[in-house]
Amino acid sequence: MNRRAAVLLAVLAAMLVALPAVASSYVLSVATLILFFAFTGQAWNVMMGFAGQLSLGHSLYVGVAAYAVAGLFFHFGIGPWAGVWLAILLCVALGATIGFLAFRFGISGVYFALLTIAFAEFTRIGFDHLDWLGGPGGLFIKVEQREYSDLLNLRGPPQMFYYVMLALAAAAFALCAWLLRSRAGYYWQAIREDEQAAQALGINTFRWKMLAVMLSSALTALAGVFFAFYYNNLFPEHIFHISRSIEIILGPVIGGVGTLFGPILGAAVLTILADSITELLAALGIEIPGVKQVFYGVVLLVVVMFLPHGIWPALARKLGLEERR
Amino acid sequence: MPIELVVNVVIAGVLTGLVYGLMALGLSVIFGVVRVVNFAHGEMMTIAMYATVVLFASLQLDPFLAVVPVGAAFFVFGYALQAGLINPFITRPEHSQFMLLLAVAIVMVNGLLMVFGPDARNVQVDYQLESYAIGPILFDKARVYASATAVAASAALFAFFKFTRTGKAIRACADNYLGAKVVGLNVRRYYALTFGLGSACVAVAGCMMILLVDVSPVLGPAYTLLAFVIVIVGGLGSMAGALLGGVLIGVSEALAGLFIQPSAKSMFSFALLILVLLLRPQGLLGRKP
Numbered sequence: 250m251n252r253r254a255a256v257l258l259a260v261l262a263a264m265l266v267a268l269p270a271v272a273s274s275y276v277l278s279v280a281t282l283i284l285f286f287a288f289t290g291q292a293w294n295v296m297m298g299f300a301g302q303l304s305l306g307h308s309l310y311v312g313v314a315a316y317a318v319a320g321l322f323f324h325f326g327i328g329p330w331a332g333v334w335l336a337i338l339l340c341v342a343l344g345a346t347i348g349f350l351a352f353r354f355g356i357s358g359v360y361f362a363l364l365t366i367a368f369a370e371f372t373r374i375g376f377d378h379l380d381w382l383g384g385p386g387g388l389f390i391k392v393e394q395r396e397y398s399d400l401l402n403l404r405g406p407p408q409m410f411y412y413v414m415l416a417l418a419a420a421a422f423a424l425c426a427w428l429l430r431s432r433a434g435y436y437w438q439a440i441r442e443d444e445q446a447a448q449a450l451g452i453n454t455f456r457w458k459m460l461a462v463m464l465s466s467a468l469t470a471l472a473g474v475f476f477a478f479y480y481n482n483l484f485p486e487h488i489f490h491i492s493r494s495i496e497i498i499l500g501p502v503i504g505g506v507g508t509l510f511g512p513i514l515g516a517a518v519l520t521i522l523a524d525s526i527t528e529l530l531a532a533l534g535i536e537i538p539g540v541k542q543v544f545y546g547v548v549l550l551v552v553v554m555f556l557p558h559g560i561w562p563a564l565a566r567k568l569g570l571e572e573r574r
Numbered sequence: 575m576p577i578e579l580v581v582n583v584v585i586a587g588v589l590t591g592l593v594y595g596l597m598a599l600g601l602s603v604i605f606g607v608v609r610v611v612n613f614a615h616g617e618m619m620t621i622a623m624y625a626t627v628v629l630f631a632s633l634q635l636d637p638f639l640a641v642v643p644v645g646a647a648f649f650v651f652g653y654a655l656q657a658g659l660i661n662p663f664i665t666r667p668e669h670s671q672f673m674l675l676l677a678v679a680i681v682m683v684n685g686l687l688m689v690f691g692p693d694a695r696n697v698q699v700d701y702q703l704e705s706y707a708i709g710p711i712l713f714d715k716a717r718v719y720a721s722a723t724a725v726a727a728s729a730a731l732f733a734f735f736k737f738t739r740t741g742k743a744i745r746a747c748a749d750n751y752l753g754a755k756v757v758g759l760n761v762r763r764y765y766a767l768t769f770g771l772g773s774a775c776v777a778v779a780g781c782m783m784i785l786l787v788d789v790s791p792v793l794g795p796a797y798t799l800l801a802f803v804i805v806i807v808g809g810l811g812s813m814a815g816a817l818l819g820g821v822l823i824g825v826s827e828a829l830a831g832l833f834i835q836p837s838a839k840s841m842f843s844f845a846l847l848i849l850v851l852l853l854r855p856q857g858l859l860g861r862k863p
Contacts (some may be wrong), residue, residue, distance in 0.1 A: 303669050356855050358668055359611050359810075367847045372800065372842040385837075416722055459826060495676065502673050539687030539791075546680030553673045554659075557666060 254570040265415055269408045279490055281479075283416040283520045285472060290500035291421040292468035292510030297498070298435060298507035299425075300461035301441030303358070306347075306365030308493035309372055310340040310466045314473025315483055316462055318380075319390055320382050322477075329474055330401040336470045343368070346467030348459045357444075366491060375491030387484040390477065403478035410479050417471055418513070426509055441507070467495075502551050505559025514561050522548060575832075578710040584825055585713060591824020592721035593782045595817035596728055597797065598804035600775030603731070606722045607748040608813030609770040614679035616687050616797025618773060621682060622648060622692060622780025623789040630697040635698060638719065641781045645774045652773025656766040664765070673860045677759055679794065686791040694788035699706055702785060720782035728817055730770065735813070748811075800840070803847045809860025818859060822846070 266282055278483050289307065296302045303364070346367055349360050377385045398405035421466035428434045436457045439447040450456050477483060485492070504515025525539045556563055601615045612618075629635040631706045659678070663671050699716070706713040735741035745755040747764045754761050783789075799821070806818025823843050830839040850857060 292825050297669065303672075305672075331787040350589055350852055354855060356851060360806070360851060360855055362668075362672075363806060364848065364851050365801065366802070367844045367851070371841060371848065372839060374844070376836055378835070378841075421593035438614065489797070506669065537688050538692065542684035543681050543688065546677045546684065549673065549680065550677040553670065553677060554662075 251570065253568075257570070262419070273406060277411055279520060279524055279566050280401040281407070281411045281414050283421040284411070284418045285369065285475065286516035286520060287513040288414065288418045288421050289469060289497045290504070290516055290560055291418070291425055292465050292472065293497050294463050294501045294506065294512050295425065295428070295468065298501060298511070299428065299441065300437040300458055301444075302458060302461060303362045304365045304462075304465070305362045305370035305491070305494050305498070306367075306463075307497045308489050308491065309343065309365070309491055310469035310494065311342060311473040311476055311497075312369075312372065312485070312488040313481075314340050314470035315380055315477035315488060316376065316388065316473075318474045318531050319388050319477040319483055322390055323388060324381075328402040329478055333471070333474050334476050337448070337467050340466040340470035340473070341463045344462045345459065349460035352455050352458050354517070366494070369489055369491065369494060376485035376489065383483070385484070385486060387482055389483075390481045392481050403475075411473075414475060421468060422509065422513070429509065433457060433460060444573070463500045465493075470500070480508045499549070501559075503549070503559060505561035506567075508561050511559050511561040514564070517558065518560065578846040580829075580832070583710055583808065583828045585711065586717060587825035587828030588749070588821050589714070589717040589721040589824075590786060590816065590828070591821035592724045592856075593774055593779055593786070593820070594800065594804055594824050595726040595820025597776050597779035597783070598726055598801045598808070598820050599731065599813060599816040600772035600779070600815060602800045602805045602808070602811060602816040603775065604772035605771055605805070606813075607744055608660070608664065608765045611668075611675070611802075612666065612769075613672055613675035613798060615776060616799070617679045617682035617686075617794035618648070618652075618767050619780045619783065619797045619801075620686060620791060622777040623784040623793075624686060624695065625777075626697045626781045626784045627697055627789065632639055632844065634741065636699065637785055638780050641723065641778050644781050645777045648773040648777035649770040651770075653766045653770035656769035657762070657771070659682070660769065661762050661765060664762075669733055679798070682714075683791050683794045686794070692790060694790040695783055696788040699785070712730045718787040720785050723782055725781060727775065728813070731775065732813060734771075740767070796840075802841070803843045806847055807850045809857025812857060812859045812861070815857050815859035 253267070265280075269277055272280065274311045289311070293304060293307050293514070296304050316538060317336040318329045321327040321332040321335065322329065328550050343401055351364055356364055376382060379515060382388050393404050394520060398409040400413070403410075429438075436447070436452050439450065439452060476488070499519055500515035501512040502515065503511075503519060504513065505511030519559060523541070523545060526544050528532035530536075552560070597615070597619055601612055601853050603611050604610065604615075613751070622644050626637050626640045629640045630637065650737070655678070659674065660671070663674055701715040701719070704715045706715065706718065735745060743754075743759050744767065747756070747759060747761050747768075751761060755766075787793075804819035804823050805816055806819075807822060808815030808817070823846070826842050827839040827845060830836075830842045854860075
């Protein structure tokens with residue numbers, strides 16, 4: 250990272266910290282959503298962008314973690330400060346299972362992606378029939394409006410949720426920046442570029458791919474915990490759905506797979522775009538279901554066609570912030 | 575539970591499974607040759623179903639006759655999609671191709687939602703309520719005709735690949751991209767042709783499927799996943815495997831609906847998928863990668 254990038258990063262960080270002081274509650278909720286997708290995108294990027302393992306089932310980890318903390322809270326009154334550990338444990342175990350099965354049996358590429366979808370869909374339908382956690386009717390956590398912030402129980406005003414998500418996103422960013430320069434990061438990139446060559450150099454590709462999957466699932470679990478207490482309601486049909494997984498990967502793909510800023514930029518662009526389209530259509534008085542998504546799809550099509558490496562690498566070149574990839 | 579009921583359910587599952595098989599055959603052929611996973615496959619299926627509904631409502635065209643115009647239109651559409659949109663992507667990484675087809679799928683699902691709304695549509699013809707009976711065993715007429723059409727379309731495709739020069743050329747492109755180029759085949763044109771054929775398959779399957787189920791836009795992604803499950807179970811790239819996979823999934827869905835809960839039926843399909851991926855990742859009839 251050069252000096253110019255460091256200055257810009259510091260300015261961005263300062264703006265994000267100061268935002269709640271000036272923003273309306275609507276802007277704050279949009280910003281929280283952007284940070285949420287920046288975080289999950291960063292987590293997904295560890296697997297795909299760094300280690301080259303395409304997961305299309307990350308909704309699995311968000312959902313399982315959310316249901317774990319929500320279930321503990323709903324049935325036993327145990328707060329997220331304890332539930333988060335269970336959530337991480339479950340998600341890492343799931344990630345490790347999928348990774349172990351796939352990598353031991355030599356499943357890669359499209360087949361690996363389909364395996365991740367299969368696990369997520371299997372779990373979705375399973376939760377639909379799990380009455381203890383609400384089944385298809387959903388699981389609801391009691392909503393409490395607190396004026397003061399109770400971090401351990403994740404109860405408080407919207408500003409608290411914003412800062413929690415900001416802290417998570419910043420921590421994930423720092424972690425990824427460090428990882429990319431670490432031994433693991435270099436091994437992952439070697440595996441991503443050419444797995445056989447990496448193996449020939451003596452890298453235990455199985456072990457490092459496993460590490461990527463487990464780390465990615467652990468990070469995504471944190472997003473699930475946040476999701477449960479931010480929205481207070483969970484439906485299998487909603488949280489495990491493949492469109493959730495796709496939402497997670499849209500940000501990094503649009504922003505730039507394998508880059509540090511890609512997931513953040515992509516999340517911001519997509520969320521703001523989606524919201525502006527909604528506002529625009531409302532202003533024009535158009536109320537046909539699907540119009541917004543069609544527009545979304547077309548934008549996605551254009552970006553994928555004309556910016557194959559995502560927006561960030563192109564933008565970074567323009568701004569003179571060349572990021573080493 | 576009476577044995578006749580189980581036999582009847584299995585037969586219905588096999589017949590529906592053959593239509594599933596034809597749908598999956600389209601996906602399998604496209605992947606086998608172009609090496610691109612068509613993430614918009616189920617969405618194309620629902621478009622074909624809606625096309626049949628519209629033709630039936632406006633012209634009273636029987637779904638079995640709608641096969642011809644819908645199939646032809648989808649061939650042209652698939653050809654254009656591959657030639658215009660996907661060919662520039664064949665040298666790009668997998669996730670990039672995936673995003674492209676995903677974008678196409680998003681536009682398709684929501685385009686249907688805009689035009690037709692979220693409510694389910696169907697066609698009603700008199701033979702849907704009739705059946706052939708052999709003793710206590712019943713064969714729904716609509717299902718029998720639909721599966722016979724699916725088998726005929728599959729057989730025609732087999733014959734095309736086996737016996738025509740164009741089919742041979744397409745197989746050459748699938749076996750060895752560089753080799754096919756070296757001997758002077760216009761690989762990209764054959765890719766487009768293949769995508770057109772795969773689209774025609776899914777179109778015919780869609781015309782048949784509308785006789786068996788109601789269609790709504792949300793079915794698109796579900797059919798995409800179903801087609802994936804079928805081709806992976808049967809063997810991605812294997813034509814006979816797609817039909818076998820279709821029948822297996824059709825029967826397992828039917829039995830799960832009978833013995834457990836209809837809503838849990840796709841759970842068994844996904845469990846089957848996970849098992850096959852782990853124990854025989856090339857699929858039941860697939861060649862070793």
